[in-house]
Amino acid sequence: MTTLPEKPQDDNWINRLSGSLTPKFFKNLFTALGIGLIGGLIAHGIAMPLAWMMGPMLATFVASLLRVKMGIPMRFRSIILGVIGVFLGASFTPDTLDQAARWPISMIAVLLYVPIITIVVTWFYSKVAKLDPATALFSATPGGLTPMVVLGAAAGGNEQEIAVTQGLRVLLLVMSAPLIALLITGVVANGHGNSEAMQMTLSDGLITAFCAISTVVIFRKIGVPASEMTGAMMASMLLHVTGVVEGNLPEWLLAGSLLILGAAIGSRFAGVKLSFLIRLAGYSIFATLLILAFTGVVAWFVSDWLDLDYIAVLLAFAPGGVAEMSLIALALNVEPSFVAFHHIVRIFEIVMLAPLMAKWFERYRQRKMSAPD
Secondary structure: OOOOOOOHHHHHHHHHHHHHOOHHHHHHHHHHHHHHHHHHHHHHHOOOOOHHHHHHHHHHHHHHHOOOOOOOOHHHHHHHHHHHHHHHHHOOOHHHHHHHHHHHHHHHHHHHHHHHHHHHHHHHHHHOOOOOHHHHHHHHOOOOHHHHHHHHHHOOOOHHHHHHHHHHHHHHHHHHHHHHHHHHHOOOOOOOOOOOOOEOOHHHHHHHHHHHHHHHHHHHHHOOOOHHHHHHHHHHHHHHHOOOOOOEOOHHHHHHHHHHHHHHHHHOOOOOOHHHHHHHHHHHHHHHHHHHHHHHHHHHHHHHHHOOOHHHHHHHHOOOOHHHHHHHHHHHOOOHHHHHHHHHHHHHHHHHHHHHHHHHHHHHHHHHHHOOO
């Protein structure tokens, strides 16, 4: 019997790509970006802190409540994470490496702090918000939204409640961080980073893009968390520290990255019932205030102990999204490399611990179901 040559992988990849690029895909994407752009322009016009992230985030959040159908696909967000990684890597200098000698101590502090704040918020969600134990734990764990929803569901938690509480945590922390920085320092996060930085030449840009893509591919193969941002940042960092390339990407790329990330955060709530959102919003706001209070105290202690910038430590310890907190640091021009590395350490810890927690909950649930009444 004659067998046809196998091309399953190429065909499957092409079919998956072509199958996802539907009119509905583009309609939802351009709706989110269009609403985000309008929000960004309004926020920029009224001089809102971090206007190109806050404006799109709030505009798409309101549109989501009005049941507008939209969305930013994860694969699109992955490209933006790579761009952000290049920006962050370019912030490294030989002086940064000298300062990095103090980072291991503060990174150990992050590793100790994450379980503590997770336990505190889990207790709050479980005892006060009356969420079931698995839902409470994976709602409180400061990891990525998708992994926490998947692992939480495997542990017997409520997927929608985990998704909404995780989304609200990032939304509220991103809204709070620039305002707290403004109150403490009087500096407005303008979303443009260091405006005096030299712009990268075309040849340097091509070298950076090639090295960043190559590193991202390797990091994805070996399973490094947040590989798009981490890989691009490491490649950019090495190229800048060694002097192979100079300068940074154009400022409009940073503003565009902020816009897309902001729109992605706000559009996460598309399709969520308003009554369901209101029920969890009050608890999420209180949990966020709890997180900010704990983080503020710990950041003060660590910054005073190690003689570090308080705002940088606060952003490094605040359990928001790794890209979002790093971008805020970049916009404020307060040690973005320090902030990014601490969040990567946090993600590594969550990636190692979260699957173990999910397995424990699954075994506990199975034992409970099989136990005689």
